[in-house]
Amino acid sequence: xxxxxxxxxxxxxxxxxxxxxxxxxxxxxxxxxxxxxxxxxxxxxxxxxxxxxxxxxxxxxxxxxxxxxxxxxxxxxxxxxxxxxxxxxxxxxxxxxxxxxxxxxxxxxxxxxxxxxxxxxxxxxxxxxxxxxxxxxxxxxxxxxxxxxxxxxxxxxxxxxxxxxxxxxxxxxxxxxxxxxxxxxxxxxxxxxxxxxxxxxxxxxxxxxxxxxxxxxxxxxxxxxxxxxxxxxxxxxxxxxxxxxxxxxxxxxxxxxxxxxxxxxxxxxxxxxxxxxxxxxxxxxxxxxxxxxxxxxxxxxxxxxxxxxxxxxxxxxxxxxxxxxxxxxxxxxxxxxxxxxxxxxxxxxxxxxxxxxxxxxxxxxxxxxxxxxxxxxxxxxxxxxxxxxxxxxxxxxxxxxxxxxxxxxxxxxxxxxx
Ligand SMILES: *Cc1c(COP(=O)(O)O)cnc(C)c1O
Numbered sequence: 001x002x003x004x005x006x007x008x009x010x011x012x013x014x015x016x017x018x019x020x021x022x023x024x025x026x027x028x029x030x031x032x033x034x035x036x037x038x039x040x041x042x043x044x045x046x047x048x049x050x051x052x053x054x055x056x057x058x059x060x061x062x063x064x065x066x067x068x069x070x071x072x073x074x075x076x077x078x079x080x081x082x083x084x085x086x087x088x089x090x091x092x093x094x095x096x097x098x099x100x101x102x103x104x105x106x107x108x109x110x111x112x113x114x115x116x117x118x119x120x121x122x123x124x125x126x127x128x129x130x131x132x133x134x135x136x137x138x139x140x141x142x143x144x145x146x147x148x149x150x151x152x153x154x155x156x157x158x159x160x161x162x163x164x165x166x167x168x169x170x171x172x173x174x175x176x177x178x179x180x181x182x183x184x185x186x187x188x189x190x191x192x193x194x195x196x197x198x199x200x201x202x203x204x205x206x207x208x209x210x211x212x213x214x215x216x217x218x219x220x221x222x223x224x225x226x227x228x229x230x231x232x233x234x235x236x237x238x239x240x241x242x243x244x245x246x247x248x249x250x251x252x253x254x255x256x257x258x259x260x261x262x263x264x265x266x267x268x269x270x271x272x273x274x275x276x277x278x279x280x281x282x283x284x285x286x287x288x289x290x291x292x293x294x295x296x297x298x299x300x301x302x303x304x305x306x307x308x309x310x311x312x313x314x315x316x317x318x319x320x321x322x323x324x325x326x327x328x329x330x331x332x333x334x335x336x337x338x339x340x341x342x343x344x345x346x347x348x349x350x351x352x353x354x355x356x357x358x359x360x361x362x363x364x365x366x367x368x369x370x371x372x373x374x375x376x377x378x379x380x381x382x383x384x385x386x387x388x389x390x391x392x393x394x395x396x397x398x399x400x401x402x403x404x405x406x407x408x409x410x411x412x413x414x415x416x417x418x
Contacts, residue, residue, distance in 0.1 A: 100296055127157065130190065
């Protein structure tokens with residue numbers, strides 16, 4: 001990696017040689033204190049693509065003009081709307097188009113996947129997960145375990161970092177899998193941990209799980225659109241993610257689901273069914289007896305939420321244009337530069353995100369006056385994110401953040417003195 005310099009000129013040079021810098025112009029930036037904010041919370045809610053309004057208006061107009069006939073005669077016939085997103089969503093997670101479907105919201109999809117892939121027996125019923133997982137995932141898993149008649153304290157195995165450490169070592173994850181190989185039904189991890197920013201070695205975890213006959217799923221809420229994913233090749237059983245974080249598809253936006261091709265036509269998996277997942281050629285025969293559509297589409301319940309999906313579609317187009325390869329390449333340099341300016345600030349800050357296992361987010365452990373530092377950032381036009389008890393999360397997003405943004409963060413950090 002090139003040597004970094006803490007100067008505005010240097011940051012501008014990096015921006016000038018950034019071949020995807022033009023994407024910044026394709027987003028609306030919020031204002032803070034009357035000025036365009038330095039936005040570092042794309043890990044929480046991505047910015048609005050300028051094309052989103054047009055995409056949404058197209059569907060509103062078709063609804064005005066066609067009413068129910070919009071299902072067939074709209075510009076993008078609603079009848080097939082989920083299909084318009086499959087290829088782009090598949091590109092994000094490294095999947096085949098029929099392994100991916102966009103539907104519902106994230107936690108709903110997590111439950112649907114647990115119904116299909118957490119099928120405990122009296123002897124093999126445990127779930128291995130990281131300790132401190134996002135609360136919704138904890139609650140989903142806890143309630144599923146209870147639903148099957150097991151006790152969460154017994155059935156859920158949470159892996160904690162070693163004493164004095166903040167992230168998990170892959171060797172420790174593998175040791176726990178090994179220890180519980182015969183009694184575990186499912187390994188359920190996040191792809192990128194929301195609090196620490198650690199990117200787990202999903203391929204290794206999937207391989208270890210499968211070697212012991214365990215199903216392996218991932219919550220990619222903080223991974224989709226952030227790091228390179230190869231879900232098909234990694235042989236992951238299933239994954240879920242949301243559209244509104246790195247994928248910029250609006251608050252409460254639709255979620256994506258990956259189900260490996262090996263289950264595309266598997267009638268033995270239990271599933272909760274709905275009419276939109278029924279074999280498409282016969283969906284409108286309205287007959288008794290559910291026959292699933294081939295692939296991930298067979299897990300759909302309801303007809304597509306077109307308004308929300310239209311925004312998601314517009315947002316995904318930008319990822320197709322930029323490409324995950326270019327995005328992750330820029331991301332590595334941009335995030336390393338953020339680490340550099342944080343270290344140059346000489347504040348008492350500890351980055352707990354492992355440098356060799358991360359996407360663009362840095363989680364910064366602050367000392368006792370962390371909240372005051374956070375307020376200082378906010379008062380100076382930075383939108384970052386505070387997590388109790390003492391972590392500031394910053395995510396320079398390669399699609400719309402610049403090296404100049406990052407340089408300014410360093411400048412504002414250096415101006416902080418009590
Ligand atoms: C953001 C996030 C969620 C949010 O779930 P919703 O159903 O979209 O509200 C769940 N899990 C993880 C890991 C997240 O990061």
